[in-house]
Amino acid sequence: MPHDLRTNLDQFLPQRRQRPVPHGWGQHRLPQKVAQIVGQHEQVQPHLPENHEGVLREIDLDELRFTLRDTAQPLEIRCVFEESILEQAKAALDKRVRVFGTRKVALTKKASPILQVTRLEVIEEEKSK
Numbered sequence: 001m002p003h004d005l006r007t008n009l010d011q012f013l014p015q016r017r018q019r020p021v022p023h024g025w026g027q028h029r030l031p032q033k034v035a036q037i038v039g040q041h042e043q044v045q046p047h048l049p050e051n052h053e054g055v056l057r058e059i060d061l062d063e064l065r066f067t068l069r070d071t072a073q074p075l076e077i078r079c080v081f082e083e084s085i086l087e088q089a090k091a092a093l094d095k096r097v098r099v100f101g102t103r104k105v106a107l108t109k110k111a112s113p114i115l116q117v118t119r120l121e122v123i124e125e126e127k128s129k
Helices: 027-042 083-091
Strands: 044-060 065-069 077-081 096-106 114-124
Touching (some): 044 083, 044 114, 077 083, 083 114
Parallel strands (some): 077 114
Antiparallel strands (some): 044 065, 065 077, 096 114
16 A cells, blocks of 8 residues: 555644643743833833913813813813912913923824823903903
């Protein structure tokens, strides 16, 4: 009887309860390398400076947040601020202001939707009715 030249593919499949044999050269480092690469994508660039004009609305005094509306942007701008400018923010409610701040930007992601305000200036007092 002639020899069957077809490959017996079953010989390449691991038998029950057998683990694949590591190649030895750095296979044990693979999870570390994957974690390192994933971590690089999570790194954050320096904060990018921005300034915007709009009407200061909806202050959350507990969370130190406010919303800037009627800006050059198509949407409102959500802002957070330090306690050091709390009194300025309260006095600027419903007034046109210019805010200066930064946003975190990840290397592989868009800018953070929240602006960290570092300075606030009232540029127009509320007009009397």
